Amino acid sequence: MQILIKTIGIGLLYLLYAYFCWLLVQIAWQYVPFQTNVAFLQIKQDVVPLWHYRMAFVVHVYATLLVLPAGFVQFNGYVRKNFTQIHRYVGWVYILVILGFASPSGFWMGIYANGGLSSQIAFCILALLWFYTTLQALLKIKNNDFSSHRNFMIRSFALTLSAITLRLWKTIFVYLFHPHPMDVYRLVAWLGWVLNIVLAEIIIFKLTKK
Amino acid sequence: MKTLTFVAALSSMLFACTEEKQNNKSANEIQSVKTEMAKPEMLKSYIGSFEAEVVNNHAKSPTYANKINVSVTSLKDGKITGYSLIAGNQQTFEGTYTVNAGKFDVKAKEPGTDKHDGRFEFSLDTIGKKVIGKWYSFDTTIDVTVRTYTLDEKTFSYDANLPLPEILVGMPFYDPKLEEAEGGRGEGITKDVLKVNPSVAQLSKAQVENMYKGDLEVLRNSIYARHGYSFRNRKMRYLFDNYADWYMPVSLNVENELTEIEKKNIDLLKRYENHADKYYDEFGR
Numbered sequence: 001m002q003i004l005i006k007t008i009g010i011g012l013l014y015l016l017y018a019y020f021c022w023l024l025v026q027i028a029w030q031y032v033p034f035q036t037n038v039a040f041l042q043i044k045q046d047v048v049p050l051w052h053y054r055m056a057f058v059v060h061v062y063a064t065l066l067v068l069p070a071g072f073v074q075f076n077g078y079v080r081k082n083f084t085q086i087h088r089y090v091g092w093v094y095i096l097v098i099l100g101f102a103s104p105s106g107f108w109m110g111i112y113a114n115g116g117l118s119s120q121i122a123f124c125i126l127a128l129l130w131f132y133t134t135l136q137a138l139l140k141i142k143n144n145d146f147s148s149h150r151n152f153m154i155r156s157f158a159l160t161l162s163a164i165t166l167r168l169w170k171t172i173f174v175y176l177f178h179p180h181p182m183d184v185y186r187l188v189a190w191l192g193w194v195l196n197i198v199l200a201e202i203i204i205f206k207l208t209k210k
Numbered sequence: 211m212k213t214l215t216f217v218a219a220l221s222s223m224l225f226a227c228t229e230e231k232q233n234n235k236s237a238n239e240i241q242s243v244k245t246e247m248a249k250p251e252m253l254k255s256y257i258g259s260f261e262a263e264v265v266n267n268h269a270k271s272p273t274y275a276n277k278i279n280v281s282v283t284s285l286k287d288g289k290i291t292g293y294s295l296i297a298g299n300q301q302t303f304e305g306t307y308t309v310n311a312g313k314f315d316v317k318a319k320e321p322g323t324d325k326h327d328g329r330f331e332f333s334l335d336t337i338g339k340k341v342i343g344k345w346y347s348f349d350t351t352i353d354v355t356v357r358t359y360t361l362d363e364k365t366f367s368y369d370a371n372l373p374l375p376e377i378l379v380g381m382p383f384y385d386p387k388l389e390e391a392e393g394g395r396g397e398g399i400t401k402d403v404l405k406v407n408p409s410v411a412q413l414s415k416a417q418v419e420n421m422y423k424g425d426l427e428v429l430r431n432s433i434y435a436r437h438g439y440s441f442r443n444r445k446m447r448y449l450f451d452n453y454a455d456w457y458m459p460v461s462l463n464v465e466n467e468l469t470e471i472e473k474k475n476i477d478l479l480k481r482y483e484n485h486a487d488k489y490y491d492e493f494g495r
Contacts, residue, residue, distance in 0.1 A: 020493075023493050023494075025492075027494050037481075039485075039488070039489070039494070040485075040489075040494070042481045042482075042484055042485045043415075043419065043481060043482060043485045045415075045478075045481065046415055051358065114414075114419060115419075167493045167494055168493065169491065170493075171493050174490060174491045175491065176309055180420045180421070180422065181419065181420060181421070181422070181486060182419045183420060183422035
């Protein structure tokens, strides 16, 4: 019975994740073909003329989508055990895309973030931690340190999920309190990933205790 | 078949082109009519509230009062011509007058080409600078068939420094979409609208990025209001007609009057409005 509830719970989590991935794909789809006067870029007109910002933006929007499939397979014990090759391939894509594209571009965009110094710092730290945890996860598995690899991947993916949680928090706060747009943005720039990393540490703590 | 589709597509494109040309032409015609109107024999404008007196249909919640501009373009030999401007509509009128105790008693008719045309009966006091009278619709089935008005003579002049009235703060918007749900009232205006004047200086991103969509909209439309734009948009018209004493509708199109600063600010404000409209309460940035 407990196993059944657990399976259903995990199934629902996957569905929820799939739903939010779909929303993220739709957000990215607004920039296909690439145009600079839509969606988020409408309120980034001060930096849109900078070629390096545009490049970082394009890289971030498209490359980051390649990171999402990892959430479906990498934390699944059955896949890890029976389809080790899939785990390796998806893992390589996840790591290379983050280290080579998604995190550096995120850092560069963070420098120009809306909302002033506070959110600039928030996004830059997020990008640096994302890079660090992903790199550590790679180094640990190269040393066959499986449990550390697992822990760093939990941290890395918790930060990846900030793409979803940041936007979700924003929607919740707007619904509840109707705040000024940039106030809520400054808030979720931090809230979007700090809570995730706290939750990741709790999960790691529990797993290690087992 | 393919060729046929191609020909059809091509001809529809051609047709679209000619249609556009025609539209341009009619726009030009309107332009020339307007310039003619700008140089009448005389031009005295009387501004005030055009208030519903006989309402047939309350259910549709018609606008009970709009600011009207009654302009007299000629007044001689017992004949009067002029036009009225109200809620984004301009209509000419023609009629006769008799002089009575130093005032002109006027009876004038609109052409009757519009469903909302009618006749004016008013007393024009050129010394006291007032117009007082009534208006009767030709079509007695429309929502409001009789309106009354007391108008004051005013001369329009553009002033970038005209402020938004403080009384707007806290005021709810008229929102047709929420008419049933919230009694026609939506989000309100905040004191942010008093912090900047988009006709005076170019706004920075930092000045507008934290503003609500409603405030952005009021600020952007304040630019048009200063130029005497007659609002078709009921939400904005309600605010400027009723609460900005300086507001005087004089034109249906003010695009050519906008200053460079105003054009840039309109663009900036509009972008933030669009973004807020689409993303403020949605999953996204």
